[in-house]
Amino acid sequence: MNDVRSLAELLDSPNAEIRARTAYAMRFLAPKLPRDVAEQLAAAAEAEPPSLQRVYLISAAYVTVLDAEQEAQFKKQLLQYARSGNTAEKCEAAAALAIRGTSEVLPQLRELLHDSDADVQVSAAHAILRIDPPRST
Numbered sequence: 001m002n003d004v005r006s007l008a009e010l011l012d013s014p015n016a017e018i019r020a021r022t023a024y025a026m027r028f029l030a031p032k033l034p035r036d037v038a039e040q041l042a043a044a045a046e047a048e049p050p051s052l053q054r055v056y057l058i059s060a061a062y063v064t065v066l067d068a069e070q071e072a073q074f075k076k077q078l079l080q081y082a083r084s085g086n087t088a089e090k091c092e093a094a095a096a097l098a099i100r101g102t103s104e105v106l107p108q109l110r111e112l113l114h115d116s117d118a119d120v121q122v123s124a125a126h127a128i129l130r131i132d133p134p135r136s137t
Helices: 001-010 016-029 036-047 055-066 070-084 087-101 103-112 118-131
Strands: none
Touching: 001 016, 001 036, 016 036, 016 055, 016 087, 036 055, 036 070, 055 070, 055 087, 070 087, 070 103, 087 103, 087 118, 103 118
């Protein structure tokens, strides 16, 4: 637990890249994050100014947040990144939606299958398969 709290302290770094990398790591620790750390991550995501790193805080907060209103806000922002972000933002949005998304985000993810970037297409396909796996016949 103390390791996670030590990691969370990096969310207060003045360096946006450090905050982004910290959030990215925390996304993978989602099931192990204590409530207060998840709340700290959500607060950091909400406070993050527009930047190339912001999507990583938003995606990690979406995956870990416990509050339904915050979840909806973060999902809305991720869907915006999926619609109009750069390649990295679209891929990160798809990765987060793969973890916590529901069938309601499938139309947006299916649109990404037609993106000009192959990495975005693969990220979208992965998310779609995680949310709606093929059924055995």
